[in-house]
Each structure stands twice: as structure tokens, then as C-alpha cells.
Amino acid sequence: MQSQDAAQPAAPSSPAGPVVDVEQAEAALVEHYPRLVRLAYLVLPASMGRRRRVLTAHGLVQRALPRGRTPAPLIPAQQAGRAGDPGYALVRLRVVRTALRRGARGGRWAQSPALPRVWGLRLFPRPGGAGELALDQRLSALSGPARAAHALRGFERLPDGDVRQVLLAAGVADAEGALVEADRIPDPYRLLDSGEFDACSLQARPTDLLRRRRHLKAALVGGAALTVCGTLLALPGDGWGADGAAAPPYARNPAARAALDPGKLTRVSPAAWRTSARTDFSVWPARGDRTGDRALLRRALAVWARPGKGVRVSATPGTPAGGPAGPPQLLYAGTVDTARVVLLHDGLRVVRYAEPEEDTGGVVLDLARADGAGRAGSGAVVLSRTDGNVRYLTAPWVRAAAERDLRAPGSGAMALTLADGVTSPLASPALREGPCTSWNVLRLSNGTGTRLLTDLGELVPARLTAGPPRSPRDASGAKALRTWAPYACSLAAVRSAGVRSVNAWVFAEQPLPGSDGSAEWVCTRAETWRGGGTRVLAQFHPPGARSGAVAATAQDVPECGVKEPRVLAGVLWRSGSGGWYLLAAGSRDTASVRATGGIEGSSRGHLLTVRAEKGARADLRGRLEDGRSVGGLR
Structure with missing residues (x-):
């Protein structure tokens, strides 16, 4: 009996190109592994569920190597680093073809289990914002070929002619219809690089904690990262260089050098806010357990000045781009959850730099305009968002913090701990998926008054008034x-x-x-x-x-x-x-x-x-x- 993959109709092939041997294909797969996994994840249907979709995407890519020397399709690989690489074009075609076949099987997943297996853990990408959720819902309404067309257009940057060739080579009968169907998504491509669709940057959670012995609970959570790394292929990195994930220098003038010097960062005295005529971000002291980590601070400054291609950059509307004009003020540098975080302020903007503790990828740079904040607008800044929760760094004049549900005015507030100004995690409405049944806000008290702030998915929370x-x-x-x-x-x-x-x-x-x-x-x-x-x-x-x-x-x-x-x-x-x-x-x-x-x-x-x-x-x-x-x- 033939396997299900073999039982599929033979795919029409594109014109034969250069012959690719297994070693060349493997080199392309390893070098572009995260990209190929993201492509497979985008093509697979959302009805599989995020956990199954992640594992299946990795399994498809890991089984995309040809058995021997294979002609590569004459389809440009596109973008710097992959143009003219027949090995990448071949592996990409095999990934798209198998992803489309898996997506067409509907409910017959049990007959073809996804590999690799990760026992005792649930793996899923980090949640994105409302835009990413809406895009994923629109993609789920498309057919598999249309999702593939959308991903090849927007993520691979292929022109329609090349997309048509890939789809035909992958066995799509109506490639033109897939392109037309993919046009139903408005503004389709700006969110495809989001962490919502990154099946290599994963969150891990246990599946059956209640049935495990107590000492295994800590082992599962503590060993989650090792399990993921040992199970899934990892893209080798060059380590954190002097400038980390920053792009190569493009200007070297005295002002630019001063702005990148960690030794010239402005550091405010912890008591400055008590006597200052101003009460805003300019009087926040530098806090955190890494304020003396010059290498971390240099990476943060360099990425702010010239973020590299792998850096996820976000900015609130109306926020000027570009690095600081001179040495900015250090607000925070420390370890938060599983990331190293730096907060900086240049008088106009608050900037958050975050890098994972155990990896060289996944660097994030967030910029938010905060000029004229005053005491009311400078009560807190977001330090991290993870697992549906948010942590804040609060102003030095804040004495107590609490969480309350804005939809339940009679329910009271739940106190949050403050450690060096950092709150314990509280539920974030900005990360919620599904119907709105509650809306948790941050309550801050300074001894003379109380304010409510809400997370709206940005760096500085919004103040609520009535x-x-x-x-x-x-x-x-x-x-x-x-x-x-x-x-x-x-x-x-x-x-x-x-x-x-x-x-x-x-x-x-x-x-x-x-x-x-x-x-x-x-x-x-x-x-x-x-x-x-x-x-x-x-x-x-x-x-x-x-x-x-x-x-x-x-x-x-x-x-x-x-x-x-x-x-x-x-x-x-x-x-x-x-x-x-x-x-x-x-x-x-x-x-x-x-x-x-x-x-x-x-x-x-x-x-x-x-x-x-x-x-x-x-x-x-x-x-x-x-x-x-x-x-x-x-």
C-alpha cells in the first residue's frame, strides 16, 4: 500500500534547474531553518491548533531534504542571502508542497503523526497583538493554496509570476485562482514577520502537571528551554558581539559616538524627584540588577541607533524614528522573566530594548512618545509582556500598586508586590483573545492620590479619567x-x-x-x-x-x-x-x-x-x- 504522501497526484514540475545534492540542500535548510518553519506555519491551516501546527511545521521542514541529487526548480530564491541559491529554492518548494498536502487532509491527522515529539510540554508561538490575531483569522478563512500564495508574496517577496511557478510545482491546479483569493486580505504583508507566526520562538507549558510528582513540576518548567532546543533544530548564531543585533555602523561622528557610549548615560539620583521642580520621567533613577552591565547597555544603544534586520521594532504613531541625539537617560537595566531589558529616555521618547537570556535572536526595540508626560503621565512603563501578563516599572513616588477589574467596580483591588519599582505580573487586556469578559487595570497610589492606568498594547499605559x-x-x-x-x-x-x-x-x-x-x-x-x-x-x-x-x-x-x-x-x-x-x-x-x-x-x-x-x-x-x-x- 502506498503512503498518503505518495498517493497524491504527481505535481507538475517547473523547468529543470541546476542539480542539487543532499549536502547543498542540507546547508540551505540549516541556514534558513527558522524562515522555512515560519513559511510552513503560515501555509498550514489554523484549524489544527497552534501546538499541532508548530510541531507539524518543524516536522515538515526537517523532512524536506531530498534523498539524492535532485534538479532544483528555476524559481528565484529572492532577497539578499538567498538569491541564486538552488538549494534553498528546492527545499522551499518541498516545504510548500508537503504543507499543502498536510493541510488538505482535513481531520486525518492521526494517520500521520507530527514529528518531532515533545512529551509533557505544549509549545506555541508568543501571542501577538490585535492586528496579528485578525490577520491569522483572515488567513484561516483562505484555502491552503491561497495561504501559500499570500506567504510567498509577502514573506518571501516573490513576484506573482514566481509565486505562480512555485504553486504549480507544488501541485496546485489553479494557481491563478489562489493568487486572486489571496487578494482578499487588505494590507497583507506588514505583520508576517511578527512573533505571532514565529514557530521557532516558542513558549513552553506543561500538559499534565496535576498528575506529576511535585519535584517534576520544577524540572518540567526549568527544563522547557533545553527540551525545545534539544528537540528542534536551532539556527547557529555568532553570539552577542559588541553591538549585538545592531546593523553595521553607517556614521561615525562625535555626537553619534557619545550617544553610543554607556559611560555617558545620564543617571539620576534616587532622591532627585523629591526636590525637583519637575515630576516626570526626567527624575526617574536608574534601577535594575544590570545597570553596571556595559556590554548590555552598549547593545541597547547600538540597536536603538541602527536596528538590524532581525530586530522587531515597534513605535507608537507619531513617534520619531532614529537614535538619540545625545546620551540618553537610563531608567532601568535588569533581568525580567526570561529577558534582559533596558529602558532609556531622551526627553521625547521612552525606549525599551529586550533580548532573550539564553539566545541571540528575538531582539525587540519599542519606542513610545512621552514628551510632556508630567506626573500623571509618567506613573509607569511596561517592562515585559508574557503569557498574557504584563509587568510595569513604576515611578519612584509610587508607594503601592494593585490590580482591579474595570468591569466589576465592586470587586475591590488585588495588591501587587513592588520590588525596586517592578510590579508582580498582572493580566493584560492587550493580550486577551476571545470575548471581553473583564478588563484589568493598574492602580497606583502615591500617598496623596490614586490613578488608574490601562495597557493598550504600547510602552506607556494610558491614564483613565472620568x-x-x-x-x-x-x-x-x-x-x-x-x-x-x-x-x-x-x-x-x-x-x-x-x-x-x-x-x-x-x-x-x-x-x-x-x-x-x-x-x-x-x-x-x-x-x-x-x-x-x-x-x-x-x-x-x-x-x-x-x-x-x-x-x-x-x-x-x-x-x-x-x-x-x-x-x-x-x-x-x-x-x-x-x-x-x-x-x-x-x-x-x-x-x-x-x-x-x-x-x-x-x-x-x-x-x-x-x-x-x-x-x-x-x-x-x-x-x-x-x-x-x-x-x-x-
Whole structure:
């Protein structure tokens, strides 16, 4: 009986190229192993589950070597380091072909177990952000050939003609159809280098801890990295050089040399903040157990100035790129979880450099604009995110830290430990997958006041406030917590947008027709560090609903802000008796409201209730007490 792989239809072959022997193919496989594994992972279906998909990707690549001398396809390898390498082109083709065949088997995985095996551990890539999750969901909706076309286009940088040749050589009958289907993904390629799809940079977790003896628990967790390294092929590295993962120097002037000198870093006295006229990042002392590690600090500075191709760089919108103009300030250098982390500040930006403890790959550089932070905006900085949790480095004036669920205002706060300003881990809403059932925030106390900060997937957490736009207060009191509870999950709409603070303002309460109680109207406004890009949401919260419903959204408008502390919004609502109504509300200084278009009606005062038909639409206009006209938020 033939094996399943052999039973597949013979693949059409591309024009024969140079003959590749086993040694040449093996050299290409070892040199580009992480790249080939990522390619296989992208082509395999998400329905397999992340653990099975990781192991299968490694198994496919490790079995991609030919048995003897084999003609390579005449398909360019593309990109520097692989162009003209027939060994790489051959191994890549074999990986794509077997990944497509595995993906086409549907539920018959038990007949072809994935190798290598890792007993007692669950391996999966590190989670990405909302963008990576959305991309993976879009990829899962494509066919296997379309996923392969997407990966070859975006990750391998192959033009469509070469993609078509690879797909035909891999046995795809309708290569043109696969290319057309792959076009369904908008902005498709910028996230393919993300850690979400890196099947070589893995997290390891035990599978059956409850049935193991107590001394084996520590052995499994402590030996996870050794198990992964011993089971999976590793890409050899050159070690941490003087500049680590930085690109080669491109300029050598006195200012650039000074900015890269660890000895010239600014270090602030631990007591400076007590007497300084300023209270912001500029008075943070240098903390951590590696502030004297000159080699680590030099690598961090060099990567900031000129990140190499293997460095994952992220920056909040509006953050200038490039290295420091002069020696920056050192905020932190130490070991956090399984990484060495350095935090730096140059007056405009906070920068985080992170490298893994046991490897030379996976270097990360995060930049966030933080100019004009002040005491309220400089309470904490993200040190690490791992396993769905986040750790912060807090300001020197912070005396206590706690975690609380913003969706459950009566649940109380859980205290966090502070060690040299570093918090114990707390759940991060920025890393959550699935429905929003809670929203954990960081509460900081300095002895005179309390603030709430939320992780929105960036380096500096956003401050949460509540109240009228011209006099907001920190959302730490009981009333402010009750205000925020129904709207906590709407914070997901402003992830990764460079948000500095978000204010929630109850601008109206409206009686509902049919004695259904009263609804609450809230306007949330997200201010950014760069000034532009503000996002405003008007939300409607009827009694008994767990969450508010977004009635209107707008970008870069003055409403709900200091310059224009007013708003007008409406929603189509169905009463308990089944009747439909247009409900509209303006801020307190609205003298009258009028609806036109699909629904006609008007009222004196800032509230409007009009009978309507299901699906009807209306235009809203309001007149303020000073005679000015305002339109509905949109």
C-alpha cells in the first residue's frame, strides 16, 4: 500500500534547474531553518491548533531534504542571502508542497503523526497583538493554496509570476485562482514577520502537571528551554558581539559616538524627584540588577541607533524614528522573566530594548512618545509582556500598586508586590483573545492620590479619567468606577493608537418610553501623545445591559474635549413592548434637538424621543443656549 504522501497526484514540475545534492540542500535548510518553519506555519491551516501546527511545521521542514541529487526548480530564491541559491529554492518548494498536502487532509491527522515529539510540554508561538490575531483569522478563512500564495508574496517577496511557478510545482491546479483569493486580505504583508507566526520562538507549558510528582513540576518548567532546543533544530548564531543585533555602523561622528557610549548615560539620583521642580520621567533613577552591565547597555544603544534586520521594532504613531541625539537617560537595566531589558529616555521618547537570556535572536526595540508626560503621565512603563501578563516599572513616588477589574467596580483591588519599582505580573487586556469578559487595570497610589492606568498594547499605559471634559478626575473613586464599568471593553477600539489618556463623561440621562427606566449617555474621548488621532465614542447604556452600545464614533473632532465640551448623538432603540424609537441626547447646554430625513421630530431641551420604524435613519441638529447650531456626532 502506498503512503498518503505518495498517493497524491504527481505535481507538475517547473523547468529543470541546476542539480542539487543532499549536502547543498542540507546547508540551505540549516541556514534558513527558522524562515522555512515560519513559511510552513503560515501555509498550514489554523484549524489544527497552534501546538499541532508548530510541531507539524518543524516536522515538515526537517523532512524536506531530498534523498539524492535532485534538479532544483528555476524559481528565484529572492532577497539578499538567498538569491541564486538552488538549494534553498528546492527545499522551499518541498516545504510548500508537503504543507499543502498536510493541510488538505482535513481531520486525518492521526494517520500521520507530527514529528518531532515533545512529551509533557505544549509549545506555541508568543501571542501577538490585535492586528496579528485578525490577520491569522483572515488567513484561516483562505484555502491552503491561497495561504501559500499570500506567504510567498509577502514573506518571501516573490513576484506573482514566481509565486505562480512555485504553486504549480507544488501541485496546485489553479494557481491563478489562489493568487486572486489571496487578494482578499487588505494590507497583507506588514505583520508576517511578527512573533505571532514565529514557530521557532516558542513558549513552553506543561500538559499534565496535576498528575506529576511535585519535584517534576520544577524540572518540567526549568527544563522547557533545553527540551525545545534539544528537540528542534536551532539556527547557529555568532553570539552577542559588541553591538549585538545592531546593523553595521553607517556614521561615525562625535555626537553619534557619545550617544553610543554607556559611560555617558545620564543617571539620576534616587532622591532627585523629591526636590525637583519637575515630576516626570526626567527624575526617574536608574534601577535594575544590570545597570553596571556595559556590554548590555552598549547593545541597547547600538540597536536603538541602527536596528538590524532581525530586530522587531515597534513605535507608537507619531513617534520619531532614529537614535538619540545625545546620551540618553537610563531608567532601568535588569533581568525580567526570561529577558534582559533596558529602558532609556531622551526627553521625547521612552525606549525599551529586550533580548532573550539564553539566545541571540528575538531582539525587540519599542519606542513610545512621552514628551510632556508630567506626573500623571509618567506613573509607569511596561517592562515585559508574557503569557498574557504584563509587568510595569513604576515611578519612584509610587508607594503601592494593585490590580482591579474595570468591569466589576465592586470587586475591590488585588495588591501587587513592588520590588525596586517592578510590579508582580498582572493580566493584560492587550493580550486577551476571545470575548471581553473583564478588563484589568493598574492602580497606583502615591500617598496623596490614586490613578488608574490601562495597557493598550504600547510602552506607556494610558491614564483613565472620568467627568466633564474641562475638569476630569482620575477614575479611581467609586462613582468614576461605576461610570467606567459598562464601557471598559470599548477601550479595545483604541489599542496601539498612541493613546495618552481616555476620559468617560456622562453627558445625559434619558427616560425610556414605556416605563423602561432611564438610559445613560456617555462620551469617551481618547487623547494621544501626538495631539492628532483623537477618537471619540458616544455610547448608549440602557438599564440592565452589561455593556454600553456605541451610538456614534468620530476621529479628530473637538467634541467631548476641552475646546468643545459638548456632544449630540442618537440611537434607534426597541422598547420592551416591541415599538421602535429614535432616542437622541445632547449635553446640558443644548436648548433644542431636531431630527430630519427618515425620521421627523423635534423637542425643547437636550433630549428627544420620537417613534420610528425599524431601520430608519435620521439627521440630527441641535441648537445651543448661546444660539449656535451643532450636528450629531459622526
